[in-house]
Amino acid sequence: MCKSETHDYSASKVHGFKQQPADLASFGSLYPSICAACKVSSLQAACSYSKFVQAAQQSRGRLVFVLFCRDKDAQGQNWCPDCVTAEPIVRSELNSLPNGAVFIYCQIGDQAYWKDPNNEFRKNLKLTAVPTLLKYGTPQKLVEEECLNRELAHMLFTRLSFFFFSQSFI
Template sequence: MARYVDVRVSGFQEFNQAVEQHKGKTIFAYFTGSKDAEGKSWCPDCELAEPVVLDGLKHIGEGCVFIYCQVGERPYWKDPNNDFRKQLKVTAVPTLLKYGKPQKLVESECLQASLVEMIFSEE
């Protein structure tokens, strides 16, 4: 059995449903640019950060939830009124955060394995 729950969602509504479903658990969320049919994101930093973040999951605590969220296409993301920016205060991708807590890694910070490990292993 997996040590943690891995949830893959696309868009703000699916993200909120996933959070609702796992209420009361420690939730980590990774926000990334959406991918095309070839599995490539429009966000070059997201492409670089993804292997670092996914590798960092080996440090995630037992029973935690990891939500991998594709934020949508570039034009939607660039809109200052999109739901991620307005309601979650996620202003850049990639972003890795501990949901409901101040811990957050943004853009190039997601490329640093030591920081990713720290966010996953902090109590």
């Protein structure tokens, strides 16, 4: 289960750091792969809509990428099979993020909350499914099975003028 804190892991602060921060533990071995690249300015975890908004506001002026997944239980198990499959694929492409980018891993709540059509993620961010990987503030996103495609994740992270419209828009 994710802690509801966010931290700024600037490359200068994390270079050579061997342990994975506790707030990112729910994203598996994300941190060591980013540390090796030493170019992402911030890795953050959020476990509620308000924590997501706070993390996004703290990252103004920088490229922000967000992976929205469903919550994990106390044993760290995710009840969403697509999220389980997408996480290692997205994690493997994090070294492709542009210099200074921010990556936020956000858990959207339990199954009952997610199914509520009035939940804040659906209502305010127009999320229709999870997992969703998006470039915040743009229409560029990958939804559900699109997140399972390593090439699409790489393209989203590396092409600054890339406009990919999810099938959910078509």
